[in-house]
Amino acid sequence: MTALMSTRALSRTLPTEPPVTLVRNVDLDIAAGRFHAVIGPSGCGKSSLLYLLGLLDRPTAGTVLFRGEETNTLSGDERARLRLEQFGFVFQFHFLLPEFTALENVLIPIRRLGRLNGSAMADQALAMLDGLGLAGQAGKTPDKMSGGERQRVAIARALANDPSLVLGDEPTGNLDSGNSAHVIQIFQRIAHDQGRAVVCVTHDPTVAAAADVRIHMLDGAIERIE
Amino acid sequence: MLARVRLILGIAVKHLAKRKRQTAVAIAGVGIGVGFFLAVSAMMIGSQNDFVQRLISSAPHIIISDEIRSPRPQPAIRALRGTTVEIQGYKTRNEVRGIKDWQEIVQAAEAIPGSIVAPSLSGAVTLRVGGREEPLGIIGVDPSIEEKIENVQDNMSAGTFHDLETTQGGVIITEDLAQRLGVRMGDTVGATSAAGTRSLKIVGLFARGRGQFGNNGYVLLREAQSLTGHPFIINRIGVSIPDPYAAQTVAANLEDRFGYKAQSWQERSADFMTLLLTRNVIMYSVISAMLLVASFGIYTAVSNSVVDKRRDIAILRSIGFSQSDLQRVFVAEGIILAIIGVVAGWAIGTLLMQILGSIRFPILGRVEHLPLDRSARQFMIAGLSSLCAAAIAAWLPARKAARVDPVEILRGAA
Ligand SMILES: Nc1ncnc2c1ncn2[C@@H]1O[C@H](COP(=O)(O)OP(=O)(O)OP(=O)(O)O)[C@@H](O)[C@H]1O
Ligand SMILES: [Mg+2]
Numbered sequence: 001m002t003a004l005m006s007t008r009a010l011s012r013t014l015p016t017e018p019p020v021t022l023v024r025n026v027d028l029d030i031a032a033g034r035f036h037a038v039i040g041p042s043g044c045g046k047s048s049l050l051y052l053l054g055l056l057d058r059p060t061a062g063t064v065l066f067r068g069e070e071t072n073t074l075s076g077d078e079r080a081r082l083r084l085e086q087f088g089f090v091f092q093f094h095f096l097l098p099e100f101t102a103l104e105n106v107l108i109p110i111r112r113l114g115r116l117n118g119s120a121m122a123d124q125a126l127a128m129l130d131g132l133g134l135a136g137q138a139g140k141t142p143d144k145m146s147g148g149e150r151q152r153v154a155i156a157r158a159l160a161n162d163p164s165l166v167l168g169d170e171p172t173g174n175l176d177s178g179n180s181a182h183v184i185q186i187f188q189r190i191a192h193d194q195g196r197a198v199v200c201v202t203h204d205p206t207v208a209a210a211a212d213v214r215i216h217m218l219d220g221a222i223e224r225i226e
Numbered sequence: 227m228l229a230r231v232r233l234i235l236g237i238a239v240k241h242l243a244k245r246k247r248q249t250a251v252a253i254a255g256v257g258i259g260v261g262f263f264l265a266v267s268a269m270m271i272g273s274q275n276d277f278v279q280r281l282i283s284s285a286p287h288i289i290i291s292d293e294i295r296s297p298r299p300q301p302a303i304r305a306l307r308g309t310t311v312e313i314q315g316y317k318t319r320n321e322v323r324g325i326k327d328w329q330e331i332v333q334a335a336e337a338i339p340g341s342i343v344a345p346s347l348s349g350a351v352t353l354r355v356g357g358r359e360e361p362l363g364i365i366g367v368d369p370s371i372e373e374k375i376e377n378v379q380d381n382m383s384a385g386t387f388h389d390l391e392t393t394q395g396g397v398i399i400t401e402d403l404a405q406r407l408g409v410r411m412g413d414t415v416g417a418t419s420a421a422g423t424r425s426l427k428i429v430g431l432f433a434r435g436r437g438q439f440g441n442n443g444y445v446l447l448r449e450a451q452s453l454t455g456h457p458f459i460i461n462r463i464g465v466s467i468p469d470p471y472a473a474q475t476v477a478a479n480l481e482d483r484f485g486y487k488a489q490s491w492q493e494r495s496a497d498f499m500t501l502l503l504t505r506n507v508i509m510y511s512v513i514s515a516m517l518l519v520a521s522f523g524i525y526t527a528v529s530n531s532v533v534d535k536r537r538d539i540a541i542l543r544s545i546g547f548s549q550s551d552l553q554r555v556f557v558a559e560g561i562i563l564a565i566i567g568v569v570a571g572w573a574i575g576t577l578l579m580q581i582l583g584s585i586r587f588p589i590l591g592r593v594e595h596l597p598l599d600r601s602a603r604q605f606m607i608a609g610l611s612s613l614c615a616a617a618i619a620a621w622l623p624a625r626k627a628a629r630v631d632p633v634e635i636l637r638g639a640a
């Protein structure tokens with residue numbers, strides 16, 4: 001099975017004095033249809049690795065390959081395009097745009113992509129919300145929703161353009177166990193049923209237990225993969 | 227593409243709607259700037275047009291006089307050009323006053339299509355009434371021709387220009403002069419010149435405040451010729467042409483051909499034209515300052531918006547917006563503010579013009595209104611320059627939005 005995304009000797013060092021190495025020589029393969037958990041002590045570089053995988057940050061050494069293609073040479077606009085079409089991010093805090101309703105938040109990536117006409121866009125966004133049990137929340141702004149609902153809206157937005165890779169940074173970090181279980185279930189579904197690759201940075205043992213692949217990090221490097 | 231523009235505008239509008247006070251301040255800045263721009267320029271351009279219109283209509287566009295700018299070389303110099311000789315007891319020859327061959331010049335000027343040519347004679351006399359004396363520059367004219375090149379009648383407060391033709395020895399002088407001499411309409415005054423004394427009858431008066439008439443008075447051409455003892459002589463030819471702005475070129479042509487000084491209205495009003503230029507420089511400086519101040523409001527609003535929305539910028543970048551998308555969002559905010567401000571400014575400007583236009587100024591018995599220029603051109607200039615200034619004012623902070631590093635924000639928030 002070929003990897004959807006792989007890294008080779010991936011390193012990220014901050015040009016501070018003295019230099020701080022956040023990610024050290026990481027070789028990793030991310031497979032479609034699988035749920036990967038990245039675990040390790042706080043400050044070991046999990047988030048930093050995730051930003052590199054999501055092409056939000058550029059490595060100082062090594063490469064990230066997406067579908068076998070080198071991404072280092074892509075321009076900022078080309079990386080933005082890949083994020084728009086292929087990646088979906090979910091963060092610990094919901095990170096919805098506060099002025100927009102749930103529906104509008106989910107519509108933003110769809111409208112930016114601009115592949116559908118107006119009513120088809122709204123249909124897709126509604127379907128997205130519906131699939132996550134949020135049909136009743138469509139018209140609400142984030143401040144009128146519960147934490148769990150907001151996080152699910154954020155997931156709906158991440159899935160809006162049908163991405164092949166979903167990246168989560170402690171998506172359950174702020175949720176109670178019931179809502180966490182719901183999110184874990186969603187992540188399993190989008191990996192196993194929808195064939196997407198899911199990479200989820202987490203401290204939560206239940207998330208780690210639910211994952212197909214556990215990537216243990218220590219001090220910026222990969223300790224072991226199970 | 228269109229969907230993207232609408233999305234970017236939608237985000238910009240949401241940002242602005244959230245920050246109502248800053249938005250209102252920025253819009254008010256542009257609105258007041260544009261409004262006063264329109265009011266000031268309406269007054270400045272309106273009064274300028276009014277002045278120029280008066281200049282053009284109150285006197286002939288070109289006046290050819292019997293003066294010569296560079297005197298003809300004296301006969302001896304002409305005869306002995308290029309040699310060095312010593313001449314003793316040489317007598318300089320005086321040029322004869324009056325325009326020689328004036329009929330030829332009149333013909334040449336009349337050859338210009340649509341032109342009107344009026345020959346006249348001006349000279350100096352002294353008016354005497356019961357021991358009081360006042361100098362008077364008399365201009366001898368043919369009223370039926372002169373009235374076509376010079377707006378005399380409108381400046382008269384009593385009598386008509388044509389009364390000169392019907393009254394033997396008629397003269398029109400200013401009200402001021404009449405008052406100084408203690409005479410009224412219909413009175414007779416004595417006029418003395420080198421050629422003798424005659425009596426003139428006052429048949430018309432120029433209204434006060436018409437400075438251009440000064441100490442001048444109008445008589446019939448014949449009368450002036452006999453008063454000054456210069457029968458058949460002409461020393462001034464007034465020419466009006468269909469395009470007043472061509473006066474300078476036409477005047478230069480006539481002067482080249484005939485040698486006599488031909489002055490266009492622009493040349494005669496050179497001081498005034500310089501004054502207009504100064505006024506325009508002042509006006510545009512004030513206007514630029516207003517636009518600059520309005521731009522500060524937009525700069526501040528957009529700058530603060532960028533700082534406030536750093537988190538949103540990071541979110542949008544992670545979703546897949548490019549750096550230039552983010553820059554466009556914030557430039558759009560500035561332009562939206564400017565568009566609303568310009569429309570408000572147009573309304574304020576129209577209102578101010580309405581108020582200015584309704585003010586009545588009683589000047590020396592006449593009620594005058596401010597001359598205002600309400601042309602669409604000023605509205606366009608005000609609108610476009612505000613938009614450009616706003617685009618620049620918004621673009622500067624918008625570049626910062628594009629440079630926000632999403633990773634830095636995400637790390638900070640996590
Ligand atoms: N600007 C910076 N200057 C210096 N060190 C930094 C800077 N940014 C991050 N670091 C360090 O880099 C390391 C990796 O950070 P990262 O956020 O990737 O860790 P993490 O594994 O996600 O931690 P956590 O589980 O707490 O989220 C940390 O030790 C952090 O202190
Ligand atoms: Mg982290």
